[in-house]
Amino acid sequence: MNRILALLCSPRPDGVSDNLARLFAEGAVEAGAGVRLEPLRRYAIAPCIGCGACSRPPHNCVLAKNGDQAEELFSLLQAAPLVLLAAPVYFYALPARFKAFIDRGQRFWAARSQADAAKGGESLLPPKPVLAALAAGRPRGGQLFNGALLTLKYFLAPQNARIQDTRLLRGLDKPEDLWARPAVCDALRAWGRHWGERVTARAKDGRVE
Incomplete structure (x- = not known):
């Protein structure tokens, strides 16, 4: 995939965090970058059951069958040149479905831990830049x-991914709260343009810095 992946992590369609991602996407498209807006809520993701099966090679998840789509999402993340994670904050944490997806990343932690022991920390995956746009009503x-942010940091680390930039917005309980702040909307579009320019500039050698 040569498009930026914007993962919409709210259970609520067209909520605040969805619109943060759309504003970012508008700017990125203006800069010549392609953007894929992908709602996490459309995916069937079973929560981790803590069975420990992924701790053993080949570090596969026993839940990755019978229509479960977590691996499909992980593949999208790994293929994108840049990932935007857009999510609301619930009780100082992330929404349930997003957390279920995060917990399914345990297999990457298990594989990375074994690689660290065998190869002195060499990652099995190429580096991945990630952006986070979080919205809180409080x-x-x-x-x-x-x-x-701590949850995202340690979810991403075993996948050789790192948050490079964030937008942390508070007091946004509903989309109307966002539209009432035109300067914030403009800043989100500008943020998208900035990263869209970086993605297009690095397209030839496959890097985003």
């Missing part, structure tokens, strides 16, 4: 985004 709280 207008204040010094640690409002900390839990979500």
Whole structure:
């Protein structure tokens, strides 16, 4: 995939975080980049059952069958030159379906741990730049985004992915709250243009820095 992947991680269609991603996408497209907006809520993802099967080679998940689509999503993440994760914050954390998908990343942690022991930390996957756009209805709280960001950091690390930039927006309970802040909307489009330019500039050698 040569398009930016914007993963819409809210259970609510057309909610605040969906619109954050759309504004980013508008800017990226203006810069000449392709963007795929992919709603996580459309995917069937069974939650991890903690069975430990993925701790053994070949580190496959026993749930990856019978219509489960977690592996399909992981493939999209790995193929994209840049990933945007757009999500609301619920009780200082991430929504349930997104957390279920995150927990299914345990197999990458197991494989990475074995690779670290065998090869001195060499990753099995190419580096992946990731952006995070998080929205909270709560207008204040010094640690409002900390839990979500830590979860994302350690979800991404075994996949050789790292958050390179964030937009952390509070006081946005419904889309109308976002539209009432035109400067924020413009800034999100500008953010998309910036990263769209970087993706298109690096398209020939396959890197985004």
